Amino acid sequence: MDEPKPPMPVPGMGGAAQLILEVAADAKVTIDGRPTQSTSDVRYYHTPKLKEGETFFYDVTVEVAGEKAVSRRVYVHANEVVRESFKKPLNASSLASK
Secondary structure (H helix, E strand, C coil): CCCCCCCCCCCCCCCCCEEEEECCCCCEEEECCEECCCCCCEEEEECCCCCCCCCEEEEEEEECCCCCCEEEEEEECCCCEEEEECCCCCCHHHHHCC
């Protein structure tokens, strides 16, 4: 089995990484315990400059009223764009009832 390929760096990011989070529009998002202010269903966050060749992570928690909070550790590298979805997938039972 082939090993996964490392992410390709994105030129022009100056050593930072970008997190793109897909969440419910009314979700509360915290990154490393700090609340964020965005309110759309796609949210963009930029890291400070990161050291080339090293792996960093952010602990992201997404809370939607009436649902259990979801936490995930998101790994990033310098000059990388990382997209994470916290949206619920549609399942067969929800499709069948429509």
